[in-house]
Amino acid sequence: xxxxxxxxxxxxxxxxxxxxxxxxxxxxxxxxxxxxxxxxxxxxxxxxxxxxxxxxxxxxxxxxxxxxxxxxxxxxxxxxxxxxxxxxxxxxxxxxxxxxxxxxxxxxxxxxxxxxxxxxxxxxxxxxxxxxxxxxxxxxxxxxxxxxxxxxxxxxxxxxxxxxxxxxxxxxxxxxxxxxxxxxxxxxxxxxxxxxxxxxxxxxxxxxxxxxxxxxxxxxxxxxxxxxxxxxxxxxxxxxxxxxxxxxxxxxxxxxxxxxxxxxxxxxxxxxxxxxxxxxxxxxxxxxxxxxxxxxxxxxxxxxxxxxxxxxxxxxxxxxxxxxxxxxxxxxxxxxxxxxxxxxxxxxxxxxxxxxxxxxxxxxxxxxxxxxxxxxxxxxxxxxxxxxxxxxxxxxxxxxxxxxxxxxxxxxxxxxxxxxxxxxxxxxxxxxxxxxxxxxxxxxxxxxxxxxxxx
Numbered sequence: 039x040x041x042x043x044x045x046x047x048x049x050x051x052x053x054x055x056x057x058x059x060x061x062x063x064x065x066x067x068x069x070x071x072x073x074x075x076x077x078x079x080x081x082x083x084x085x086x087x088x089x090x091x092x093x094x095x096x097x098x099x100x101x102x103x104x105x106x107x108x109x110x111x112x113x114x115x116x117x118x119x120x121x122x123x124x125x126x127x128x129x130x131x132x133x134x135x136x137x138x139x140x141x142x143x144x145x146x147x148x149x150x151x152x153x154x155x156x157x158x159x160x161x162x163x164x165x166x167x168x169x170x171x172x173x174x175x176x177x178x179x180x181x182x183x184x185x186x187x188x189x190x191x192x193x194x195x196x197x198x199x200x201x202x203x204x205x206x207x208x209x210x211x212x213x214x215x216x217x218x219x220x221x222x223x224x225x226x227x228x229x230x231x232x233x234x235x236x237x238x239x240x241x242x243x244x245x246x247x248x249x250x251x252x253x254x255x256x257x258x259x260x261x262x263x264x265x266x267x268x269x270x271x272x273x274x275x276x277x278x279x280x281x282x283x284x285x286x287x288x289x290x291x292x293x294x295x296x297x298x299x300x301x302x303x304x305x306x307x308x309x310x311x312x313x314x315x316x317x318x319x320x321x322x323x324x325x326x327x328x329x330x331x332x333x334x335x336x337x338x339x340x341x342x343x344x345x346x347x348x349x350x351x352x353x354x355x356x357x358x359x360x361x362x363x364x365x366x367x368x369x370x371x372x373x374x375x376x377x378x379x380x381x382x383x384x385x386x387x388x389x390x391x392x393x394x395x396x397x398x399x400x401x402x403x404x405x406x407x408x409x410x411x412x413x414x415x416x417x418x419x420x421x422x423x424x425x426x427x428x429x430x431x432x433x434x435x436x437x438x439x440x441x442x443x444x445x446x447x448x449x450x451x452x453x454x455x456x457x458x459x460x461x462x463x464x465x466x467x468x469x470x471x472x473x474x475x476x477x478x479x480x481x482x483x484x485x486x487x488x489x490x491x492x493x
Contacts, residue, residue: 044084045467047111047118048077072161072168076114079168079175083107086183091463093181096446100181103174110170117163124160212388212417213381214252214374221256221372225320225351226265236343236350240362243374246418249355250324252374257322257353267317267347271324275482278328280337284310287321303336311342318347322355329360376415383410385417389424402427405436412445412456419457426461 094101211218224239241249256262257271270290272283284306291313321339328334343350354365362371377385383406390406409427413419427436444456444463462470475493479485 044080044087044107044111045471047115048080048084072164076164076168076171079171080111083175083178085185086178089184090178090181092443093183095444095459097181103177103181107171107174110167110174114164114167114171117160117167121160121164211251211255212385213377214248214255217252217372217374218255221252222259222261224370225256225262225353227349235348236340236346236352237370238340238352238354238365238367239370239372240354240356240365240367241372241374242356242359242362244416245357246416247374247376248417249357249374251417253322253324253353253355257320262320265318265349266320266351268314269320269322271322273324273482274326276325276327278326278330278333280333281306283323283337288313307338307342311345314342314350315345316347317350319343319350320353321351322353324355326354326356326361327358329358329364331364334364377417377420378415379410382413382415382417382420383407386410386413386420386424389421390427392428402433402436405433405440409436409440412440422457422461426457426464 090100090104094104221239221241224237227237241253243249257269263269268291270287272286272290274283280303281301284303288306288309291310321343339352343352352365354361354367356362359368359371362368376382386406386409390402406427409423410420413423423439427439430436430439439460442460444460462473465473476485476490
């Protein structure tokens, strides 16, 4: 994050200095000297940022140092915005005729005093920020950072990764044959267990285990498509929003109802019932988190499926076994465990050596095997790291991934997070900043590409 932020501030500084040479915007307290000093300090810090960003994962003091750096950089970003605004104002004012009024002291232009005061404040803030950054820059010597070449992220890092979609690439599924057959047999059954007209099947496993991928695989299976009259996929996530879920089901069942006007849950549920009554219905609720039985009961899905044809099914993916208990569906639960070493390696290789010559692939194979051991059988980790090393052309680059300090994180929850973090740090600064910007949106937000570009 600091690397991306500093790149932006340096661009701002370069722009301001250029505009300053064209416009006679005079600031007090030697602001121009402070700006040049600030820029020099930032460039010196930028040379060690790549190493600092990696070390912060395991060293709290480096994290604190980076936070101080970001605080100063954000403040300077704001001040430079103000300065740039002053430049633009002066450009406008130069095109206008100044109106002077007779005063005892001669001709006086209103607003000049305020302008002088404002310029003085900007200059004073720049001076203080430069003093802060000078201290931060001096502290970097304490941490023994390795210096990297500024601008070391070349165009190779902007190569497009393989795109994903709501569909699944069957060629990238490894080691889930048994689970697939179990799930298919439950979905294609002729009658429900224990005389129930419908079945709830929870697929449970930790993050990155491939629950959604397995569900996509059976959801798009030809036999499943032929077996059910209606199929709906809804991404639930957190928080559990009954109205949003009901609207998503309706819109999937009837494409004409793209904007459900009603926000009354009871009205929405009646519409769903109308669409699926007497039909064999498959509903997938992907990524369910809530353990609150009241929220589940408010949605009344079991009641709706009572009116469907026998064999109708709710298929749920979740990280929490408590969700299956809440739905009273533990008897039909499918647990996803880690991949074995062979399948995990095959998955990694399918991404890492895509379109590479066999002799070239063999050159990196041994390092790849060691990287895969760190994936601990997690499919998402294998796919992420396979994609990460796909465009790395040398053994040293692969070795850097294997030897990264990020692997030193101990918490079990970080098993998926570590390879994702590795992939994040490998991005160019501008791409990091764009990615982090997206964090302001809620989970499962439906992006519109052009609107996002505008933002």
